[in-house]
Amino acid sequence: MSSPFLVGVHQPGDSWVHRCPTGPKLTLLALFSLAVVLTRSAVASPVFLAAALALAAVAGVRLGTLLRATRAVLVLALLASALQWWVDGPAKAAETLVDLVALALAAITVSATTPVNDVLDTLVRAVGPLRRVGVDPERVALAFSLAIGALPGTVALALETRDAARARGLGRHPRAYLTPFVVRVVARAHEQGDALAARGLGD
Amino acid sequence: MPALTLDAAGVTVATADGERVLLEPTTLSLTEQRVAVIGANGSGKSTMARLLNGLVTPTTGRVLVDGLDVARHGAEVRRRVGFCFTDPAAQLVMPTCVEDVELSLRRSERDPVARRRRALEVLERHGLAEHAHQSVHDLSGGQRQLLALAGVLATDPEVVVADEPTTLLDLANSRRVGDLLLSLPQQLVLLTHDLDLAARCDRVLVVEGGRVVADGTGPESVAAYVDAVDRARLT
């Protein structure tokens, strides 16, 4: 079951993007994202995109990974900018599209160059001070990794149930795939909860 | 071997609303190294196995692992009892193989460098070293089950409970996983539909309608089970 939507898969390497410590790297990603979102200018957008592309190139992220991962985002970005076109006109729409792609590229590059466990360790440290108010950093980190991990699995389930509905000749009935899909997502969540408990990760 | 005990008063499990009894009063003491549990779909095998690490809590009675009450010392018991599920996809939560094993080791190894080294050793031991940095979704079914098992064994449990670990696998992979399980130094509780595998265990329980209906050596229990199934089909 190879999923076309695999984000967050680490590609080992030794570029300086790889070697950049995880804390600063995540902080920079957050700052970059904020800058992209807050800067409303048609000139800035291509600059952001160029920066994100340069980053991906320096990090040596495989083109296949970039394309596969952006394709999923691209669909959403196109929908969003179509809406913008209608509300604010073509210039704004183009800006939104370019901004979203730049954000996606930067996020993919960071996740491809950072092992998830490092992200978790960083998160545990960052959330550490909240321990005093009753937050368990390990749990926050676990929830985060689950969210990442659940994505490809859920997409695979969606594709499988859609195929099953088609095989029955029910491809046009939303119920025929939505019902089994929801049932299986819930069942999977249930199983996964059990599995996590069994691995002692909730203790 | 640690003793797995469903205490003398009898352990029962009912649904939360009390409408259905899933496990009739059962008293057991498992001290053999390899115990198999066989029986039809829905007979209560999983319910029984889940009692052993607190995934299911008894409605009455106590379950003891090495003298520890599972209901009161859940975390401690789960450290000692590893659990392997039928569908490894439910058990694997991290993107890559090495990261998933590292997740298992988080509790015992704080230092990330040492954790990575130990995780790679675990993968090496199970013939998965070359897949260390691959996505868990790109493994074959057999490899994925081996990885799930590797994640369980990485924490050095004293008991391994496996709930139909070979049911989704092809013949070669199911042999491979079965052999691995039977060769473990740990105590094993194996739920399975593979009667050949069950017969190789030291003790086999047959479960039917939420009760243990046969309990003996591998060949004895398997014969009793096959007999009962055949008789039911003919009547």
Ligand SMILES: Nc1ncnc2c1ncn2[C@@H]1O[C@H](COP(=O)(O)OP(=O)(O)O)[C@@H](O)[C@H]1O
């Ligand atoms: N949480 C639950 N609520 C209601 N019924 C359940 C629950 N869990 C299991 N059962 C029922 O209990 C019976 C035994 O289930 P299980 O132990 O999973 O059997 P097995 O593993 O042998 O297939 C089945 O009839 C199942 O439908």
Ligand SMILES: [Mg+2]
């Ligand atoms: Mg079962």
